[in-house]
Amino acid sequence: MAENNNLLVKLDNCGVYKSSKWIVRGISLEIHKGKIVTLIGPNGSGKTTSAKMILKILKSDEGQIKNFASKMAYVPQKINIDWTMPLRVVDFMKLTSHINNLEIVDALKLTGVDNLLYNDIHNLSGGEFQRVLIARAIAKKPDLLVLDEPVQGVDFNGEIALYNLIKKICSTLNCGILLISHDLHFVMSATDHVICLNGHICCSGTPRSIVKNSAYIELFGEHNATTLSLYQHDHDHSHETDGRVTNNV
Amino acid sequence: MFDDFFTRALIAGIGIAIIAGPLGCLVIWRRLSYFGDTLSHSALLGVTLAYSFSFNITFSVFIISAVVALLLINLQKRTKLAGDSLLGLLAHSTLAIGLVLIGFLTSIRFDLMGLLFGDILAVDVEDITIVYLGGATILLILYFIWKSLFSATVNYDLSAAEGMRPEVSNFIFTLLLAGVIALSIKMIGALLITGLLLIPAAIARNISSSPRQMVIIATLAGVVSVIAGLFVSLEINTSSGPSIIVVALLLFIISLIPLEIKGQLQK
Numbered sequence: 076m077a078e079n080n081n082l083l084v085k086l087d088n089c090g091v092y093k094s095s096k097w098i099v100r101g102i103s104l105e106i107h108k109g110k111i112v113t114l115i116g117p118n119g120s121g122k123t124t125s126a127k128m129i130l131k132i133l134k135s136d137e138g139q140i141k142n143f144a145s146k147m148a149y150v151p152q153k154i155n156i157d158w159t160m161p162l163r164v165v166d167f168m169k170l171t172s173h174i175n176n177l178e179i180v181d182a183l184k185l186t187g188v189d190n191l192l193y194n195d196i197h198n199l200s201g202g203e204f205q206r207v208l209i210a211r212a213i214a215k216k217p218d219l220l221v222l223d224e225p226v227q228g229v230d231f232n233g234e235i236a237l238y239n240l241i242k243k244i245c246s247t248l249n250c251g252i253l254l255i256s257h258d259l260h261f262v263m264s265a266t267d268h269v270i271c272l273n274g275h276i277c278c279s280g281t282p283r284s285i286v287k288n289s290a291y292i293e294l295f296g297e298h299n300a301t302t303l304s305l306y307q308h309d310h311d312h313s314h315e316t317d318g319r320v321t322n323n324v
Numbered sequence: 325m326f327d328d329f330f331t332r333a334l335i336a337g338i339g340i341a342i343i344a345g346p347l348g349c350l351v352i353w354r355r356l357s358y359f360g361d362t363l364s365h366s367a368l369l370g371v372t373l374a375y376s377f378s379f380n381i382t383f384s385v386f387i388i389s390a391v392v393a394l395l396l397i398n399l400q401k402r403t404k405l406a407g408d409s410l411l412g413l414l415a416h417s418t419l420a421i422g423l424v425l426i427g428f429l430t431s432i433r434f435d436l437m438g439l440l441f442g443d444i445l446a447v448d449v450e451d452i453t454i455v456y457l458g459g460a461t462i463l464l465i466l467y468f469i470w471k472s473l474f475s476a477t478v479n480y481d482l483s484a485a486e487g488m489r490p491e492v493s494n495f496i497f498t499l500l501l502a503g504v505i506a507l508s509i510k511m512i513g514a515l516l517i518t519g520l521l522l523i524p525a526a527i528a529r530n531i532s533s534s535p536r537q538m539v540i541i542a543t544l545a546g547v548v549s550v551i552a553g554l555f556v557s558l559e560i561n562t563s564s565g566p567s568i569i570v571v572a573l574l575l576f577i578i579s580l581i582p583l584e585i586k587g588q589l590q591k
Binding site for chain 1: 352353471474475477478479481484485486529532533535536537538
Protein backbone atom coordinates (compact mmCIF):
# COMPACT_ATOMS: atom_id res chain seq x y z
CA MET A 76 0.00 0.00 0.00
CA ALA A 77 1.65 3.11 -1.25
CA GLU A 78 -0.20 5.59 0.91
CA ASN A 79 0.74 3.80 4.10
CA ASN A 80 3.61 1.35 4.15
CA ASN A 81 3.30 0.94 7.89
CA LEU A 82 -0.01 -0.83 7.48
CA LEU A 83 0.19 -4.54 8.37
CA VAL A 84 -3.40 -5.70 8.44
CA LYS A 85 -6.64 -4.11 7.43
CA LEU A 86 -10.02 -5.68 8.12
CA ASP A 87 -13.01 -4.21 6.40
CA ASN A 88 -16.39 -5.28 7.78
CA CYS A 89 -15.30 -8.87 8.44
CA GLY A 90 -17.13 -11.58 10.34
CA VAL A 91 -17.19 -15.29 11.12
CA TYR A 92 -20.35 -17.34 10.70
CA LYS A 93 -20.48 -20.71 12.44
CA SER A 94 -23.27 -23.17 13.36
CA SER A 95 -25.92 -20.81 11.94
CA LYS A 96 -24.93 -17.69 13.82
CA TRP A 97 -22.42 -14.90 13.55
CA ILE A 98 -19.66 -15.27 16.15
CA VAL A 99 -18.43 -11.80 15.28
CA ARG A 100 -19.58 -9.42 12.62
CA GLY A 101 -18.76 -6.03 11.24
CA ILE A 102 -15.14 -6.02 12.34
CA SER A 103 -13.11 -3.25 10.78
CA LEU A 104 -9.68 -2.44 12.09
CA GLU A 105 -6.12 -1.61 11.12
CA ILE A 106 -2.84 -2.68 12.67
CA HIS A 107 0.28 -0.65 11.96
CA LYS A 108 3.97 -1.23 12.56
CA GLY A 109 5.17 -0.06 15.95
CA LYS A 110 1.64 0.23 17.36
CA ILE A 111 -0.27 -1.83 19.90
CA VAL A 112 -3.93 -2.54 19.23
CA THR A 113 -5.89 -4.16 22.04
CA LEU A 114 -9.11 -6.09 21.95
CA ILE A 115 -11.18 -6.02 25.10
CA GLY A 116 -14.58 -7.48 25.78
CA PRO A 117 -16.46 -10.01 27.90
CA ASN A 118 -16.16 -13.80 27.52
CA GLY A 119 -17.54 -15.07 24.24
CA SER A 120 -17.44 -11.65 22.66
CA GLY A 121 -15.35 -12.91 19.75
CA LYS A 122 -11.89 -11.63 20.71
CA THR A 123 -10.08 -14.87 19.92
CA THR A 124 -12.18 -15.41 16.79
CA SER A 125 -11.23 -11.96 15.54
CA ALA A 126 -7.57 -12.65 16.26
CA LYS A 127 -7.78 -15.93 14.34
CA MET A 128 -9.29 -14.09 11.40
CA ILE A 129 -6.37 -11.67 11.40
CA LEU A 130 -3.92 -14.60 11.61
CA LYS A 131 -5.63 -16.30 8.65
CA ILE A 132 -6.50 -19.34 10.78
CA LEU A 133 -10.18 -18.66 10.15
CA LYS A 134 -11.62 -17.32 6.93
CA SER A 135 -13.79 -14.26 7.06
CA ASP A 136 -17.29 -15.04 5.79
CA GLU A 137 -17.89 -11.51 4.64
CA GLY A 138 -15.96 -8.31 4.07
CA GLN A 139 -12.31 -8.05 3.13
CA ILE A 140 -9.01 -8.76 4.81
CA LYS A 141 -5.74 -7.33 3.59
CA ASN A 142 -2.70 -8.80 5.25
CA PHE A 143 0.71 -7.33 4.43
CA ALA A 144 2.58 -8.93 7.32
CA SER A 145 5.51 -11.04 6.14
CA LYS A 146 6.03 -12.92 9.38
CA MET A 147 3.39 -13.45 12.03
CA ALA A 148 3.88 -14.91 15.49
CA TYR A 149 1.09 -16.09 17.75
CA VAL A 150 0.72 -16.65 21.46
CA PRO A 151 -2.51 -18.67 21.67
CA GLN A 152 -4.75 -18.54 24.70
CA LYS A 153 -4.55 -22.22 25.39
CA ILE A 154 -2.18 -25.00 24.35
CA ASN A 155 -2.43 -28.55 25.56
CA ILE A 156 0.57 -30.65 24.73
CA ASP A 157 -0.20 -34.32 25.00
CA TRP A 158 2.08 -36.46 27.18
CA THR A 159 2.74 -38.80 24.25
CA MET A 160 4.82 -36.02 22.73
CA PRO A 161 8.22 -35.76 24.46
CA LEU A 162 9.02 -32.08 24.18
CA ARG A 163 11.62 -29.90 25.86
CA VAL A 164 11.51 -26.12 25.95
CA VAL A 165 14.33 -25.98 23.39
CA ASP A 166 12.36 -28.17 20.95
CA PHE A 167 9.26 -26.07 21.44
CA MET A 168 11.20 -22.86 20.73
CA LYS A 169 12.19 -24.24 17.32
CA LEU A 170 8.65 -25.30 16.45
CA THR A 171 8.05 -23.10 13.43
CA SER A 172 11.43 -21.49 12.81
CA HIS A 173 15.05 -22.40 12.30
CA ILE A 174 16.84 -20.58 15.10
CA ASN A 175 20.01 -21.49 16.97
CA ASN A 176 20.37 -22.11 20.68
CA LEU A 177 21.97 -18.70 21.26
CA GLU A 178 18.92 -16.90 19.89
CA ILE A 179 16.70 -19.19 21.92
CA VAL A 180 18.51 -18.43 25.17
CA ASP A 181 18.41 -14.70 24.41
CA ALA A 182 14.65 -14.82 23.94
CA LEU A 183 14.12 -16.93 27.05
CA LYS A 184 16.25 -14.45 29.04
CA LEU A 185 13.87 -11.65 28.07
CA THR A 186 10.99 -13.47 29.76
CA GLY A 187 13.20 -14.73 32.60
CA VAL A 188 13.07 -18.46 31.92
CA ASP A 189 16.43 -19.20 30.27
CA ASN A 190 17.16 -21.68 33.08
CA LEU A 191 14.39 -23.92 31.71
CA LEU A 192 16.00 -24.53 28.29
CA TYR A 193 16.24 -28.31 28.60
CA ASN A 194 13.25 -28.85 30.88
CA ASP A 195 10.40 -31.11 29.90
CA ILE A 196 7.56 -28.89 28.72
CA HIS A 197 5.03 -31.03 30.60
CA ASN A 198 6.62 -30.15 33.93
CA LEU A 199 6.41 -26.37 33.62
CA SER A 200 4.02 -24.38 35.77
CA GLY A 201 1.30 -22.35 34.08
CA GLY A 202 3.22 -19.11 34.47
CA GLU A 203 6.49 -20.61 33.25
CA PHE A 204 4.78 -22.06 30.19
CA GLN A 205 3.24 -18.70 29.41
CA ARG A 206 6.70 -17.09 29.56
CA VAL A 207 8.06 -19.73 27.18
CA LEU A 208 5.15 -19.09 24.80
CA ILE A 209 5.90 -15.36 24.74
CA ALA A 210 9.65 -15.95 24.32
CA ARG A 211 8.99 -18.30 21.39
CA ALA A 212 6.90 -15.69 19.61
CA ILE A 213 9.48 -12.94 20.22
CA ALA A 214 12.35 -15.16 19.03
CA LYS A 215 10.69 -15.36 15.62
CA LYS A 216 11.20 -11.59 15.23
CA PRO A 217 7.78 -11.17 13.65
CA ASP A 218 6.41 -8.03 12.07
CA LEU A 219 2.99 -8.87 13.46
CA LEU A 220 2.67 -10.32 16.94
CA VAL A 221 -0.69 -11.55 18.20
CA LEU A 222 -0.96 -12.21 21.92
CA ASP A 223 -4.11 -13.79 23.33
CA GLU A 224 -4.21 -13.25 27.11
CA PRO A 225 -0.42 -13.59 27.29
CA VAL A 226 0.06 -13.16 31.03
CA GLN A 227 -2.56 -15.60 32.34
CA GLY A 228 -1.22 -17.54 35.30
CA VAL A 229 1.77 -15.24 35.73
CA ASP A 230 2.36 -13.76 39.18
CA PHE A 231 1.63 -10.06 39.79
CA ASN A 232 5.17 -8.67 39.52
CA GLY A 233 5.87 -10.85 36.51
CA GLU A 234 2.74 -9.53 34.84
CA ILE A 235 3.98 -5.94 34.96
CA ALA A 236 7.42 -6.96 33.71
CA LEU A 237 5.93 -8.93 30.80
CA TYR A 238 3.65 -6.08 29.80
CA ASN A 239 6.62 -3.74 29.81
CA LEU A 240 8.50 -6.27 27.70
CA ILE A 241 5.67 -6.39 25.17
CA LYS A 242 5.76 -2.62 24.94
CA LYS A 243 9.53 -2.65 24.48
CA ILE A 244 9.39 -5.40 21.82
CA CYS A 245 6.90 -3.33 19.89
CA SER A 246 9.40 -0.52 19.46
CA THR A 247 12.64 -2.55 19.18
CA LEU A 248 11.28 -4.89 16.51
CA ASN A 249 9.05 -2.14 15.10
CA CYS A 250 6.32 -4.74 14.86
CA GLY A 251 2.59 -4.36 15.07
CA ILE A 252 0.97 -5.98 18.10
CA LEU A 253 -2.54 -7.22 18.56
CA LEU A 254 -3.19 -7.87 22.21
CA ILE A 255 -6.15 -9.48 23.87
CA SER A 256 -6.15 -8.56 27.50
CA HIS A 257 -8.35 -8.17 30.52
CA ASP A 258 -5.88 -5.89 32.22
CA LEU A 259 -7.55 -2.53 31.76
CA HIS A 260 -4.75 -0.66 33.52
CA PHE A 261 -2.17 -1.80 31.01
CA VAL A 262 -4.55 -1.48 28.09
CA MET A 263 -5.38 2.09 29.00
CA SER A 264 -1.86 3.18 29.84
CA ALA A 265 0.28 1.54 27.21
CA THR A 266 -1.67 0.73 24.07
CA ASP A 267 -2.32 2.92 21.08
CA HIS A 268 -5.74 1.80 19.99
CA VAL A 269 -8.46 0.01 21.93
CA ILE A 270 -11.27 -1.97 20.37
CA CYS A 271 -14.15 -2.93 22.56
CA LEU A 272 -15.84 -6.09 21.29
CA ASN A 273 -19.11 -7.76 22.03
CA GLY A 274 -19.94 -9.75 18.92
CA HIS A 275 -19.36 -6.55 17.01
CA ILE A 276 -17.24 -3.48 17.63
CA CYS A 277 -19.02 -1.59 20.39
CA CYS A 278 -16.59 1.25 20.32
CA SER A 279 -12.99 1.91 19.45
CA GLY A 280 -10.43 4.64 19.65
CA THR A 281 -7.55 5.83 21.75
CA PRO A 282 -7.60 4.69 25.38
CA ARG A 283 -8.31 8.28 26.40
CA SER A 284 -11.39 8.50 24.23
CA ILE A 285 -12.63 5.00 24.95
CA VAL A 286 -12.96 5.36 28.70
CA LYS A 287 -15.46 8.12 28.10
CA ASN A 288 -17.54 5.98 25.77
CA SER A 289 -20.81 4.76 27.15
CA ALA A 290 -20.56 1.37 25.43
CA TYR A 291 -17.27 0.73 27.18
CA ILE A 292 -18.66 1.76 30.53
CA GLU A 293 -21.64 -0.51 30.06
CA LEU A 294 -19.43 -3.49 29.22
CA PHE A 295 -16.99 -3.12 32.03
CA GLY A 296 -19.11 -1.56 34.72
CA GLU A 297 -18.82 1.84 36.28
CA HIS A 298 -16.29 0.82 38.87
CA ASN A 299 -13.70 -0.47 36.44
CA ALA A 300 -14.35 2.18 33.90
CA THR A 301 -13.89 5.02 36.34
CA THR A 302 -10.50 3.82 37.48
CA LEU A 303 -9.02 5.95 34.77
CA SER A 304 -11.34 8.70 33.87
CA LEU A 305 -14.65 10.37 34.46
CA TYR A 306 -17.31 9.82 31.93
CA GLN A 307 -20.63 10.93 30.57
CA HIS A 308 -23.51 8.52 30.50
CA ASP A 309 -25.29 8.22 27.19
CA HIS A 310 -26.19 4.75 25.92
CA ASP A 311 -27.13 4.32 22.31
CA HIS A 312 -27.67 0.56 22.57
CA SER A 313 -27.72 -2.24 25.08
CA HIS A 314 -27.00 -5.98 24.93
CA GLU A 315 -29.08 -9.10 25.33
CA THR A 316 -27.46 -11.91 27.32
CA ASP A 317 -26.11 -13.49 24.16
CA GLY A 318 -24.54 -10.24 23.03
CA ARG A 319 -27.23 -9.22 20.54
CA VAL A 320 -27.73 -5.49 20.28
CA THR A 321 -31.02 -3.85 21.11
CA ASN A 322 -31.33 -0.19 20.35
CA ASN A 323 -32.82 1.96 23.04
CA VAL A 324 -32.46 5.38 21.52
CA MET B 325 22.66 -62.82 -0.99
CA PHE B 326 19.00 -62.41 -2.02
CA ASP B 327 18.77 -66.12 -2.81
CA ASP B 328 17.86 -67.14 0.67
CA PHE B 329 14.18 -66.59 1.57
CA PHE B 330 15.14 -65.75 5.15
CA THR B 331 17.61 -63.03 4.09
CA ARG B 332 14.96 -61.56 1.80
CA ALA B 333 12.48 -61.52 4.69
CA LEU B 334 15.02 -59.79 6.93
CA ILE B 335 15.82 -57.11 4.35
CA ALA B 336 12.16 -56.42 3.56
CA GLY B 337 11.18 -56.37 7.24
CA ILE B 338 13.98 -53.99 8.20
CA GLY B 339 12.88 -51.69 5.37
CA ILE B 340 9.29 -51.64 6.65
CA ALA B 341 10.46 -51.01 10.24
CA ILE B 342 12.55 -48.02 9.16
CA ILE B 343 9.54 -46.43 7.43
CA ALA B 344 7.21 -47.30 10.30
CA GLY B 345 9.42 -45.61 12.95
CA PRO B 346 8.80 -41.92 12.19
CA LEU B 347 5.26 -42.50 10.87
CA GLY B 348 4.40 -44.50 13.99
CA CYS B 349 5.53 -41.61 16.22
CA LEU B 350 3.22 -39.27 14.35
CA VAL B 351 0.36 -41.78 14.64
CA ILE B 352 0.84 -41.88 18.41
CA TRP B 353 1.26 -38.12 18.81
CA ARG B 354 -1.83 -37.42 16.76
CA ARG B 355 -3.89 -40.18 18.41
CA LEU B 356 -4.49 -41.82 15.07
CA SER B 357 -4.06 -45.46 16.05
CA TYR B 358 -7.64 -46.32 15.16
CA PHE B 359 -7.19 -44.43 11.91
CA GLY B 360 -4.31 -46.74 11.01
CA ASP B 361 -6.54 -49.68 11.85
CA THR B 362 -9.27 -48.42 9.55
CA LEU B 363 -6.84 -47.96 6.70
CA SER B 364 -5.51 -51.47 7.11
CA HIS B 365 -9.01 -52.96 7.24
CA SER B 366 -9.83 -51.18 4.03
CA ALA B 367 -6.59 -52.55 2.61
CA LEU B 368 -8.34 -55.93 2.41
CA LEU B 369 -10.73 -54.44 -0.08
CA GLY B 370 -7.72 -53.19 -2.03
CA VAL B 371 -6.26 -56.68 -2.16
CA THR B 372 -9.53 -58.21 -3.33
CA LEU B 373 -9.84 -55.63 -6.09
CA ALA B 374 -6.25 -56.30 -7.09
CA TYR B 375 -7.05 -60.01 -7.47
CA SER B 376 -10.32 -59.30 -9.32
CA PHE B 377 -8.75 -57.07 -11.94
CA SER B 378 -5.23 -58.53 -11.73
CA PHE B 379 -3.74 -55.24 -10.59
CA ASN B 380 -0.56 -54.74 -8.64
CA ILE B 381 -1.50 -55.35 -4.97
CA THR B 382 0.61 -52.55 -3.48
CA PHE B 383 -0.79 -50.02 -5.91
CA SER B 384 -4.38 -51.14 -5.44
CA VAL B 385 -4.12 -51.09 -1.63
CA PHE B 386 -2.58 -47.62 -1.72
CA ILE B 387 -5.42 -46.27 -3.87
CA ILE B 388 -8.16 -47.80 -1.69
CA SER B 389 -6.52 -46.67 1.57
CA ALA B 390 -6.07 -43.18 0.19
CA VAL B 391 -9.69 -43.04 -0.97
CA VAL B 392 -10.92 -44.19 2.46
CA ALA B 393 -8.72 -41.60 4.19
CA LEU B 394 -10.07 -38.83 2.00
CA LEU B 395 -13.64 -40.09 2.48
CA LEU B 396 -13.09 -39.83 6.21
CA ILE B 397 -11.88 -36.24 5.97
CA ASN B 398 -14.90 -35.44 3.81
CA LEU B 399 -17.37 -37.20 6.16
CA GLN B 400 -15.97 -35.30 9.12
CA LYS B 401 -16.97 -32.07 7.46
CA ARG B 402 -20.50 -33.29 6.70
CA THR B 403 -21.71 -34.96 9.87
CA LYS B 404 -21.33 -34.34 13.54
CA LEU B 405 -20.70 -38.00 14.35
CA ALA B 406 -17.54 -38.44 16.39
CA GLY B 407 -14.32 -39.37 14.63
CA ASP B 408 -14.15 -42.86 16.11
CA SER B 409 -17.70 -43.67 14.95
CA LEU B 410 -16.86 -42.60 11.41
CA LEU B 411 -13.66 -44.65 11.52
CA GLY B 412 -15.62 -47.70 12.67
CA LEU B 413 -18.17 -47.13 9.96
CA LEU B 414 -15.51 -47.00 7.26
CA ALA B 415 -13.38 -49.81 8.72
CA HIS B 416 -16.18 -52.33 8.95
CA SER B 417 -17.97 -51.42 5.76
CA THR B 418 -14.83 -51.61 3.64
CA LEU B 419 -13.89 -54.86 5.38
CA ALA B 420 -17.38 -56.22 4.66
CA ILE B 421 -17.30 -55.14 1.02
CA GLY B 422 -13.90 -56.78 0.69
CA LEU B 423 -15.17 -60.04 2.16
CA VAL B 424 -18.32 -60.01 0.01
CA LEU B 425 -16.18 -59.54 -3.08
CA ILE B 426 -13.96 -62.45 -2.04
CA GLY B 427 -17.10 -64.59 -2.27
CA PHE B 428 -17.33 -63.83 -5.98
CA LEU B 429 -13.76 -64.83 -6.60
CA THR B 430 -14.44 -68.56 -6.52
CA SER B 431 -12.08 -69.23 -9.40
CA ILE B 432 -9.08 -67.99 -7.46
CA ARG B 433 -7.66 -69.78 -4.45
CA PHE B 434 -7.57 -67.15 -1.80
CA ASP B 435 -5.28 -67.15 1.20
CA LEU B 436 -7.29 -65.17 3.74
CA MET B 437 -4.89 -65.93 6.56
CA GLY B 438 -2.05 -64.62 4.44
CA LEU B 439 -3.95 -61.38 3.93
CA LEU B 440 -4.73 -60.91 7.59
CA PHE B 441 -1.31 -61.79 8.93
CA GLY B 442 0.96 -61.42 5.92
CA ASP B 443 3.72 -63.72 4.81
CA ILE B 444 7.08 -62.07 5.04
CA LEU B 445 8.87 -65.30 4.20
CA ALA B 446 7.32 -65.25 0.72
CA VAL B 447 8.75 -61.91 -0.40
CA ASP B 448 10.68 -61.84 -3.66
CA VAL B 449 13.28 -59.43 -5.00
CA GLU B 450 10.57 -57.35 -6.68
CA ASP B 451 8.80 -56.87 -3.33
CA ILE B 452 12.05 -55.73 -1.75
CA THR B 453 12.61 -53.24 -4.54
CA ILE B 454 9.09 -51.84 -4.05
CA VAL B 455 9.59 -51.56 -0.27
CA TYR B 456 12.87 -49.70 -0.57
CA LEU B 457 11.89 -47.42 -3.46
CA GLY B 458 8.49 -46.69 -1.92
CA GLY B 459 10.01 -46.33 1.52
CA ALA B 460 12.68 -43.90 0.32
CA THR B 461 9.98 -41.81 -1.34
CA ILE B 462 7.85 -41.78 1.80
CA LEU B 463 10.76 -40.81 4.04
CA LEU B 464 11.96 -38.12 1.65
CA ILE B 465 8.50 -36.52 1.49
CA LEU B 466 8.19 -36.83 5.27
CA TYR B 467 11.53 -35.05 5.68
CA PHE B 468 10.33 -32.09 3.67
CA ILE B 469 6.97 -31.70 5.41
CA TRP B 470 8.27 -32.63 8.89
CA LYS B 471 8.44 -29.12 10.36
CA SER B 472 4.93 -28.27 9.23
CA LEU B 473 3.52 -31.63 10.29
CA PHE B 474 5.24 -31.56 13.66
CA SER B 475 4.20 -28.01 14.50
CA ALA B 476 0.61 -28.81 13.51
CA THR B 477 0.75 -31.85 15.78
CA VAL B 478 1.75 -29.66 18.72
CA ASN B 479 -0.77 -26.93 17.92
CA TYR B 480 -2.71 -26.54 14.70
CA ASP B 481 -3.61 -22.86 15.14
CA LEU B 482 -0.06 -21.86 15.92
CA SER B 483 1.20 -23.72 12.90
CA ALA B 484 -1.43 -22.17 10.64
CA ALA B 485 -0.87 -18.65 11.98
CA GLU B 486 2.86 -18.84 11.49
CA GLY B 487 2.64 -19.83 7.85
CA MET B 488 3.41 -23.55 8.07
CA ARG B 489 0.47 -24.55 5.83
CA PRO B 490 -0.63 -27.45 8.09
CA GLU B 491 -3.65 -28.29 5.92
CA VAL B 492 -1.31 -29.27 3.09
CA SER B 493 1.03 -31.36 5.23
CA ASN B 494 -1.92 -33.08 6.95
CA PHE B 495 -3.26 -34.13 3.57
CA ILE B 496 0.12 -35.44 2.43
CA PHE B 497 0.60 -37.27 5.74
CA THR B 498 -2.68 -39.12 5.18
CA LEU B 499 -1.40 -40.33 1.81
CA LEU B 500 1.92 -41.38 3.37
CA LEU B 501 0.05 -43.50 5.92
CA ALA B 502 -1.88 -45.15 3.11
CA GLY B 503 1.48 -45.69 1.43
CA VAL B 504 3.15 -47.48 4.34
CA ILE B 505 0.13 -49.75 4.74
CA ALA B 506 0.22 -50.58 1.03
CA LEU B 507 3.93 -51.39 1.24
CA SER B 508 3.62 -53.66 4.24
CA ILE B 509 0.29 -55.50 3.80
CA LYS B 510 1.85 -58.37 1.89
CA MET B 511 4.50 -58.91 4.56
CA ILE B 512 2.86 -58.01 7.86
CA GLY B 513 -0.82 -58.38 7.00
CA ALA B 514 -3.82 -56.16 7.56
CA LEU B 515 -4.32 -57.02 11.22
CA LEU B 516 -0.77 -56.44 12.39
CA ILE B 517 0.37 -53.35 10.47
CA THR B 518 -0.94 -50.92 13.07
CA GLY B 519 0.98 -52.92 15.67
CA LEU B 520 4.24 -52.37 13.84
CA LEU B 521 3.45 -48.67 13.61
CA LEU B 522 2.35 -48.22 17.21
CA ILE B 523 4.35 -50.52 19.45
CA PRO B 524 7.88 -49.33 18.52
CA ALA B 525 6.73 -45.71 18.93
CA ALA B 526 5.17 -46.56 22.30
CA ILE B 527 8.44 -48.21 23.40
CA ALA B 528 10.32 -45.07 22.32
CA ARG B 529 8.00 -42.75 24.23
CA ASN B 530 8.77 -44.52 27.47
CA ILE B 531 12.48 -43.87 27.22
CA SER B 532 12.94 -40.64 25.27
CA SER B 533 12.84 -36.98 26.19
CA SER B 534 12.82 -35.24 22.83
CA PRO B 535 10.91 -35.83 19.58
CA ARG B 536 14.05 -36.58 17.58
CA GLN B 537 15.16 -39.15 20.14
CA MET B 538 11.72 -40.76 20.05
CA VAL B 539 11.82 -41.13 16.26
CA ILE B 540 15.30 -42.70 16.34
CA ILE B 541 14.47 -45.11 19.17
CA ALA B 542 11.16 -46.08 17.53
CA THR B 543 12.99 -46.93 14.31
CA LEU B 544 15.63 -48.96 16.16
CA ALA B 545 12.98 -50.76 18.23
CA GLY B 546 11.12 -51.66 15.04
CA VAL B 547 14.28 -53.00 13.39
CA VAL B 548 15.21 -55.04 16.48
CA SER B 549 11.68 -56.46 16.68
CA VAL B 550 11.79 -57.51 13.04
CA ILE B 551 15.20 -59.19 13.30
CA ALA B 552 14.53 -60.91 16.62
CA GLY B 553 10.97 -61.84 15.60
CA LEU B 554 12.13 -63.46 12.38
CA PHE B 555 14.89 -65.46 14.10
CA VAL B 556 12.42 -66.62 16.75
CA SER B 557 9.95 -67.69 14.08
CA LEU B 558 12.70 -69.61 12.28
CA GLU B 559 13.94 -71.20 15.49
CA ILE B 560 10.65 -72.36 16.99
CA ASN B 561 8.64 -72.48 13.77
CA THR B 562 5.99 -69.85 14.54
CA SER B 563 4.35 -67.55 12.00
CA SER B 564 6.61 -64.63 11.26
CA GLY B 565 4.33 -61.54 11.40
CA PRO B 566 2.86 -62.34 14.83
CA SER B 567 6.34 -63.27 16.15
CA ILE B 568 7.62 -59.80 15.24
CA ILE B 569 4.73 -58.16 17.10
CA VAL B 570 5.24 -60.39 20.15
CA VAL B 571 8.91 -59.40 20.33
CA ALA B 572 7.89 -55.73 20.05
CA LEU B 573 5.48 -56.26 22.93
CA LEU B 574 8.26 -57.77 25.06
CA LEU B 575 10.46 -54.74 24.29
CA PHE B 576 7.57 -52.51 25.33
CA ILE B 577 7.33 -54.26 28.69
CA ILE B 578 11.08 -53.86 29.19
CA SER B 579 10.82 -50.16 28.27
CA LEU B 580 8.43 -49.66 31.17
CA ILE B 581 11.19 -50.48 33.66
CA PRO B 582 13.16 -47.20 33.35
CA LEU B 583 9.86 -45.30 33.67
CA GLU B 584 9.10 -47.26 36.82
CA ILE B 585 12.55 -46.56 38.30
CA LYS B 586 12.25 -42.85 37.48
CA GLY B 587 8.87 -42.79 39.20
CA GLN B 588 10.33 -44.45 42.30
CA LEU B 589 13.25 -41.99 42.41
CA GLN B 590 10.91 -39.02 42.16
CA LYS B 591 9.00 -40.19 45.21
